[in-house]
Amino acid sequence: MxxxxxxxxxxxxxxxxxxxxxxxxxxxxxxxxxxxxxxxxxxxxxxxxxxxxxxxxxxxxxxxxxxxxxxxxxxxxxxxxxxxxxxxxxxxxxxxxxxxxxxxxxxFPSNPAKREFGELMISHVDTFTSGVYSSYKGDPVQQTSAAFDYLENALGKFDDGPFFLGQFSLADIAYVSFIERIQLVFSEFFEHDITAGRPKLATWIQEANKIEGYKQTKVDKEEYLEAFKIKFLA
Structure with a gap:
């Protein structure tokens, strides 16, 4: 890459x-x-x-x-x-x-089965993010458990790599910037590790953080958490 x-x-x-x-x-x-x-x-x-x-x-x-x-x-x-x-x-x-x-x-892979699953994951991302964001005013840990379990299960679809389609693809790009922020928020404000009991999600995050093209784009932690407080916790 x-x-x-x-x-x-x-x-x-x-x-x-x-x-x-x-x-x-x-x-x-x-x-x-x-x-x-x-x-x-x-x-x-x-x-x-x-x-x-x-x-x-x-x-x-x-x-x-x-x-x-x-x-x-x-x-x-x-x-x-x-x-x-x-x-x-x-x-x-x-x-x-x-x-x-x-x-x-x-x-995006040429393999038909991977393309089909990739499209499914991309089409699901707005449902995932809106569900997580709407939980911030309620009980986020409880309300988002099924959403994170969905990702954990999806990461078991292919066994030729740690990402949704095996290798890093548009399906991962659709999610990774949101997971980055959600992980920060859950850790900082809700004292919860979203990867607990989800080893595939933990590996996915770990491996994504090794990809230079993504690493170079990561959000400033303190700046984002401050913006989050203003938007969601005011």
Whole structure:
């Protein structure tokens, strides 16, 4: 997997940042460092080895430049990808688009059984994340037990690697940025280890953390936990 290029994090653009030279032939991925949706596209870019092909453009979503909505992406959210004179959005669509339309190792297997299961896992991710997030106002440990058990069982489908489809793929990318944050929150605020009694999930997290293309995108722990407190625990 092409992940050896060091990814330097540029400063986030704000309301006082000058507009970029839009649609000048440069391919740009607009993200926010705290956003798990944007992180999906960032991971895909890195794992394809596209650091020199797709410019990373971080946006401060708490103080975003007005030109982003006006000139780049009318929905005014991240991620978005400026490519070939158009702008595309929606993270699950973007990871497929980047994988299919750029050079680098394929992040989705050709094996029909794996493709079918990969599509199933990707289609389930919104159900998983919304269920976990809605539990934060209740009893998260109890309410999310079945959701984590679902992942544990899914990780037993193929035995040729520690990931959902054996090898690291778009199915893992769909989940990993969310699991990263959920694990932090459960440990910090609910004093619970989501991998307890789930050895496959524990191995999945451990092995994902060895992948450079993902490691380079990981969220700042303290910054994220502070943002979480403001959003969910205020």
């Amino acid at each position: 092409a992940t050896s290029v060091l990814d330097v994090r540029p400063p986030a653009l704000t309301s006082i940042s000058e507009p970029l030279p839009f649609f000048d032939g440069t391919t740009r991925l607009y993200i926010c460092y705290l956003c798990p949706y944007a992180q999906r596209a960032w991971i895909t870019r890195n794992c394809k080895g596209l650091q020199d092909k797709i410019e990373l453009v971080p946006i401060d979503l708490t103080n975003r430049p007005s030109w982003y909505k006006e000139k780049v992406y009318p929905l005014n959210k991240v991620p978005s990808l400026e490519h070939n004179g158009k702008v595309l959005g929606e993270s699950l669509d973007l990871i497929r688009y980047i994988d299919a339309n750029f050079e680098g190792p394929s992040l």
